[in-house]
Amino acid sequence: MTYSSDDVTTDPRTVSQPVGAIHELPLQVGDLREERPEPYLQIENIHKTFGQFVALRDIYLDVYPGEFVCLLGPSGCGKTTLLRIIAGLEQQTSGRIFQGGKDVSRLPPAKRDFGIVFQSYALFPNLSAAQNIAYGLQNAKRPKQEIAARVEELLEMVGLQGFGSKYPAQMSGGQQQRIALARALALSPGLLLLDEPLSALDAKVRVKLRTEITQLQKRLGVTAIMVTHDQAEALAMGDRIVVMDKGYIAQVGTPRSIYQCPNTPFVANFIGVMNFLPGVVLTTESMRCGNLQLQTPPFDFPANTPISVAIRPEDIRVLHPDDDLTNLPNVVTAEIEGIEFLGSVYQIVLRPKEGVRGQGLGDRENAVPQPLTPNPHSQERLTCEVSIHEARDLDLAPNTSLQIQLPPDFIRVFPAEPS
Numbered sequence: 571m572t573y574s575s576d577d578v579t580t581d582p583r584t585v586s587q588p589v590g591a592i593h594e595l596p597l598q599v600g601d602l603r604e605e606r607p608e609p610y611l612q613i614e615n616i617h618k619t620f621g622q623f624v625a626l627r628d629i630y631l632d633v634y635p636g637e638f639v640c641l642l643g644p645s646g647c648g649k650t651t652l653l654r655i656i657a658g659l660e661q662q663t664s665g666r667i668f669q670g671g672k673d674v675s676r677l678p679p680a681k682r683d684f685g686i687v688f689q690s691y692a693l694f695p696n697l698s699a700a701q702n703i704a705y706g707l708q709n710a711k712r713p714k715q716e717i718a719a720r721v722e723e724l725l726e727m728v729g730l731q732g733f734g735s736k737y738p739a740q741m742s743g744g745q746q747q748r749i750a751l752a753r754a755l756a757l758s759p760g761l762l763l764l765d766e767p768l769s770a771l772d773a774k775v776r777v778k779l780r781t782e783i784t785q786l787q788k789r790l791g792v793t794a795i796m797v798t799h800d801q802a803e804a805l806a807m808g809d810r811i812v813v814m815d816k817g818y819i820a821q822v823g824t825p826r827s828i829y830q831c832p833n834t835p836f837v838a839n840f841i842g843v844m845n846f847l848p849g850v851v852l853t854t855e856s857m858r859c860g861n862l863q864l865q866t867p868p869f870d871f872p873a874n875t876p877i878s879v880a881i882r883p884e885d886i887r888v889l890h891p892d893d894d895l896t897n898l899p900n901v902v903t904a905e906i907e908g909i910e911f912l913g914s915v916y917q918i919v920l921r922p923k924e925g926v927r928g929q930g931l932g933d934r935e936n937a938v939p940q941p942l943t944p945n946p947h948s949q950e951r952l953t954c955e956v957s958i959h960e961a962r963d964l965d966l967a968p969n970t971s972l973q974i975q976l977p978p979d980f981i982r983v984f985p986a987e988p989s
């Protein structure tokens with residue numbers, strides 16, 4: 571299922587508005603907005619307190635049929651509590667949940683239509699793989715022959731034909747989690763809930779299994795919600811990501827929109843790597859950050875307002891000595907403080923040396939105070955990425971100088987957060 575590349579939020583109260591523009595990639599065919607079906611799952615104003623502690627507040631979320639939604643956030647932000655409330659394993663303090671148009675808010679787990687996979691596999695150790703998968707089918711009093719056929723079908727579905735007689739202790743973590751997935755899907759539930767299903771597995775198995783899970787979920791068309799604290803997993807698997815922080819929803823959107831257009835510094839920082847440069851507004855399209863004067867996308871803050879600009883390492887352009895700098899805004903000369911080899915790229919830590927060659931500020935150029943007073947709070951360190959080939963061409967070495975450009979279209983402006 572593909573929606574537009576915009577943020578898709580179900581309630582404006584859950585999301586603060588972005589400030590400043592950022593480059594939008596041209597719409598691709600798959601991004602064109604489809605006629606939105608009725609939500610399969612509707613989460614309406616859920617609150618959850620444990621004693622005085624507020625674990626969840628103002629949670630609104632619509633999940634559409636066949637969607638794969640990832641609940642992503644730091645430890646303790648409330649994602650597992652929300653998943654457990656959806657399953658009926660935890661009772662919300664207030665708010666309602668509708669599944670397939672039916673109010674399931676007060677139903678016990680057994681009366682709800684979901685399959686669940688936990689981080690710890692949670693297989694019965696004394697039952698074989700086939701018996702584990704068959705467990706729910708037997709409880710549902712399905713005929714023996716039907717159960718046997720369904721177990722075979724499910725073993726094949728998760729790529730474990732011939733493993734039916736093995737016990738959990740005789741299987742690897744990845745195999746056990748496949749059996750747990752087969753067990754969760756045995757009764758063909760409308761909703762598949764996954765609570766950090768991959769986090770106990772080693773890195774290679776995790777990557778393999780994440781592809782298998784999303785392929786299977788798409789093939790079956792089952793609506794899925796997965797809790798994860800791993801942003802790479804959420805970006806790779808989710809049709810949409812719900813970023814949570816301290817019990818509230820910080821942003822909901824497609825992986826691409828969350829990555830490219832984070833609404834807050836928290837989201838920007840949590841997803842991927844982001845350079846933040848604190849500073850103050852000079853004009854509606856420029857700011858001062860320590861010694862740097864940067865041209866930015868247009869924004870609405872008055873002069874001298876404290877702001878913070880953000881740019882991804884991969885959006886910083888490393889310039890070559892023969893590049894034409896005419897009319898190029900935000901060119902910075904920087905000293906290389908550190909070079910780290912990351913395999914496919916080098917990560918370079920830079921300390922800007924001087925102000926920016928400000929081009930294109932037009933008649934607002936006079937608004938720039940000269941000389942610029944360094945801002946004591948400015949980080950004035952930037953991280954950028956350079957490909958292996960580019961690093962070789964540029965002959966990069968610590969304590970040498972480099973020219974970079976911070977393209978204004980890739981800069982994002984946020985109001986400064988209260989300290």
Ligand SMILES: Nc1ncnc2c1ncn2[C@@H]1O[C@H](COP(=O)(O)OP(=O)(O)OP(=O)(O)O)[C@@H](O)[C@H]1O
Binds near residue numbers: 620623644646649799
């Ligand atoms: N039964 C409980 N009693 C008291 N506090 C609880 C209970 N369950 C969860 N909490 C608290 O609610 C908050 C949210 O917990 P939750 O497990 O949902 O977080 P999470 O985002 O899933 O974190 P993690 O990634 O570490 O599992 C935490 O501060 C946790 O300590």
